Amino acid sequence: MTSPRASDIAARVEAFVRETVFPYERDTRRTAHGPLDAMVMEMREQARAAGVLTPHILSDGDHLSQRETATVLIRSGLSPLGPLACNTAAPDEGNMYLIGKVGSTRQKADFLAKLVAGRARSAFLMTEPAAEGGAGSDPSMMQTIARPDGNHWVIDGRKAFITGFDGAQVGIVMANTGTREKMAATMFLVDLPDPAIRLDRVLDTIDSSMAGGHSVLSIENLRVSSDQILGEVHEGFKYAQIRLSPARLSHCMRWLGACIRAQEIATDYVCRRHAFGKLLIDHEGVGFQLADNLIDLKQAELMIDWCAGVLDTGSLGTVESSMTKVAVSDALFRVADRCVQVMGGTGVSGDTIVEQVFREIRAFRIYDGPTEVHKWSLAKKIKRDHLNGKTR
Numbered sequence: 001m002t003s004p005r006a007s008d009i010a011a012r013v014e015a016f017v018r019e020t021v022f023p024y025e026r027d028t029r030r031t032a033h034g035p036l037d038a039m040v041m042e043m044r045e046q047a048r049a050a051g052v053l054t055p056h057i058l059s060d061g062d063h064l065s066q067r068e069t070a071t072v073l074i075r076s077g078l079s080p081l082g083p084l085a086c087n088t089a090a091p092d093e094g095n096m097y098l099i100g101k102v103g104s105t106r107q108k109a110d111f112l113a114k115l116v117a118g119r120a121r122s123a124f125l126m127t128e129p130a131a132e133g134g135a136g137s138d139p140s141m142m143q144t145i146a147r148p149d150g151n152h153w154v155i156d157g158r159k160a161f162i163t164g165f166d167g168a169q170v171g172i173v174m175a176n177t178g179t180r181e182k183m184a185a186t187m188f189l190v191d192l193p194d195p196a197i198r199l200d201r202v203l204d205t206i207d208s209s210m211a212g213g214h215s216v217l218s219i220e221n222l223r224v225s226s227d228q229i230l231g232e233v234h235e236g237f238k239y240a241q242i243r244l245s246p247a248r249l250s251h252c253m254r255w256l257g258a259c260i261r262a263q264e265i266a267t268d269y270v271c272r273r274h275a276f277g278k279l280l281i282d283h284e285g286v287g288f289q290l291a292d293n294l295i296d297l298k299q300a301e302l303m304i305d306w307c308a309g310v311l312d313t314g315s316l317g318t319v320e321s322s323m324t325k326v327a328v329s330d331a332l333f334r335v336a337d338r339c340v341q342v343m344g345g346t347g348v349s350g351d352t353i354v355e356q357v358f359r360e361i362r363a364f365r366i367y368d369g370p371t372e373v374h375k376w377s378l379a380k381k382i383k384r385d386h387l388n389g390k391t392r
C-alpha cells in the first residue's frame with residue numbers, strides 16, 4: 001500500500017527513467033567499473049529539471065515512509081542508470097538516510113545538503129581486505145583504528161570494496177575506537193578527497209552500474225576533529241544497524257525495478273522470435289520460465305512491502321530485512337537468469353541490459369550481507385526463541 005503522493009512521484013520517476021534515462025544506456029561514457037561522473041551529473045541535471053531528483057526526500061527535508069520509498073525506488077530502478085540519475089543509488093541513498101537520522105545540524109549542513117542536492121557523491125568505508133584478515137561478513141574483525149589526540153582522532157587502516165570512493169566528496173569512515181581486545185566502532189564524517197586516504201586500486205568486479213566502482217584504500221594518519229564523529233563515539237555498530245535495514249531494503253527495491261525491466265525485454269523477445277514453427281513464448285519450456293518470473297517478481301514485491309511496513313512502525317526490522325534480502329536477492333537472481341536463458345545468445349550479449357542486470361544481481365547476493373550470513377543470524381534467532389519458549 002502506498003500514498004497518493006508517492007504514486008504521483010513514482011509515476012513521474014517512471015516516465016523520466018523510460019523517456020530520458022533509457023537512451024543513456026547506449027552512452028559510451030563509462031569504464032568497466034561504472035558510468036563516468038560527467039554522464040551522471042548530466043543525467044542529474046535532467047532529473048532536476050523534471051522534478052525527480054532525490055524524489056524520496058521532500059523539499060522540507062522529510063523522508064518518504066519506507067512503503068512510499070519502495071513505490072518510488074522500484075521505478076527508478078527500471079534502468080541500471082536510473083538510481084544514479086535520480087540520486088536514489090547506493091551508497092548515497094543509505095548514507096543520506098543515516099546522516100539525516102544521526103547527524104548534527106552542522107553535519108547536515110556540511111555533508112548532507114550537497115548529497116541531497118545531487119551535487120556530490122559519497123562512500124561508506126567499512127569492509128577491509130580479506131587477504132589481510134580484516135572486517136567483512138564479521139565487522140568485529142575491524143582492523144582500522146582511530147586513536148584520540150586532543151580534540152582530534154587519528155585514523156589508520158585499510159579498506160576494500162568501497163563503492164563510489166573514486167570521485168566521492170563525502171566519506172563515512174568506520175574505525176575501532178576501542179582496543180584490539182575490546183572493539184568499539186565509531187563512524188567519522190570526512191571530506192573527500194583527502195591526501196591521507198590513498199586509492200590503491202579500483203577492483204575489477206562482476207557488476208558495472210556504480211559510479212566510481214569499488215576501491216581498495218589505505219588510510220594513513222587521517223586527522224579528524226571530534227565534531228566529525230557521526231552521532232556518539234563507540235556507537236558505530238548501532239548506527240550501522242540503523243543504516244543497514246533500510247539500505248538493504250532499498251537495494252531490493254532498485255533491483256526489483258531492474259528485473260521488472262529485464263522481464264519486459266525478455267517478453268518482447270520471446271513474443272517476436274520464432275523457433276520450430278512457432279513463437280518462443282508458445283513453447284511451454286519458455287512460457288513457464290516467464291510465468292515463474294511473474295511469480296518471483298510478485299513475491300519479491302510483497303516481501304519488500306511487508307518489510308517496509310515493519311520499518312515504518314519504527315522497528316529496526318533486523319530480522320525482517322534479513323529475510324527479505326535473502327528472499328528477494330535469490331528470487332531476482334532466478335528471474336535475471338531465466339531472462340538471459342529465454343533470450344538465447346542475445347541474453348548474454350550487451351545488446352540489451354539483461355546481461356548487466358544478471359551480473360548486478362549476482363553481486364547483490366554478496367553485499368549488504370551474503371545470503372548465508374543472513375540465514376546464520378536467522379538460525380541464531382530461531383534457536384534463541386526456541387530456548388526462550390517463543391514459538392513465532
Ligand SMILES: Cc1cc2nc3c(=O)[nH]c(=O)nc-3n(C[C@H](O)[C@H](O)[C@H](O)COP(=O)(O)OP(=O)(O)OC[C@H]3O[C@@H](n4cnc5c(N)ncnc54)[C@H](O)[C@@H]3O)c2cc1C
Nearest residue numbers: 124125126127136137161162163363366367368370372376
Ligand atoms: C559490489 C560490492 C560492493 C560493496 N560495497 C561496499 C561498500 O561500499 N562499503 C563497504 O564497507 N563494503 C562494501 N562491500 C563489501 C561487502 O559488504 C562484503 O563483501 C560482505 O560483507 C562480505 O564480506 P567479505 O567479502 O569479506 O566475505 P567473507 O567475510 O570472506 O565471507 C565469504 C563468504 O563466507 C560465507 N560466510 C561468512 N560468514 C558466514 C556464516 N556466519 N555462515 C555461513 N556462511 C558464512 C558467505 O557465503 C560469504 O559470502 C561491497 C561488496 C561488493 C561485492
